Amino acid sequence: MQSSPTLSPATEPHAGSRPAAPAAAPTSTLPGRLASLLFGALVYLFFLGTFLYAIGFVTGLVVPWSVNDGVRATLLEGLLIDGAFLALFAVQHTIMARPAFKEAWTRWVPWHVERSTFVLLSTAILAVMAWQWRPLPTPVWRIESPVAAALLVALSLAGWGIVLVSTFLIDHFELFGLTQTVSYAMGRRHEPPRFKERLFYRWVRHPLMLGFLIAFWFTPVMTQGHLLFAVVTTVYILVGVKIEERTLIHLHGERYEDYRNRVSMLLPLPRARKP
16 A cells, blocks of 8 residues: 655654664663653653643543633733744744754754654643633634534544544654654664655645644634634644745655655645646
8 A cells, every 4th residue: 555755754744854863872871771761751641641632622622721711811912822822833843843953953962862852842832832822712603503513523533533643654653752762772773764655645745734724623613712723823834834845855856746746735636747
């Protein structure tokens, strides 16, 4: 079920061209290796818990505080505070994912914890945003039909499912830094996984982002606060994938150009192959 081209994974969906990391240095101590492994494991658990909470935060299911709950604010206050958190997440995520930043960043941060550090900062911003979010509960639309409302919630959850499956189609544990710390702890050379066209990646180039869009927009009750969240994240996704694609074309040249000519960016629509 796999076909060419074969591309190196990046932040989404192909984490950029990363050379094979060196094996743990002979002088690295066992406590140092175990400390990095513990750091990677704790960061992953922090991410996993925040990711699961984010599902409830957007859908309003299970968790005590959702996008429509919390300390009430005026429209202006909500726009400023919520918008600032969303902008901070977008800027941090975009800048730190760029190859030029990684090249400079890894002069001080060891290769085996670079990804975990990135994940830690992104997750911390997301967690604080959920904690300090100012709800704007005025409805923009409300679906009264129980069947239609249940269908929209199901579609939102399906979007989160697409996100999760897409991370495993890349390499879930490598994407969130755990594989790197394990490789270092065991003294093994870390080889970044190879991206192959399979499942969602045969239909769209960025299924991870498509999953987020479905998760954020399909809701039976769209409040002003939820709409702000959905609009800002959508703009970030559309801008982010354009930036990422320029990086991928630079890294992979004709191989990625061929993939881009054949497969749609976000919507699974047929595309005529360019001559």
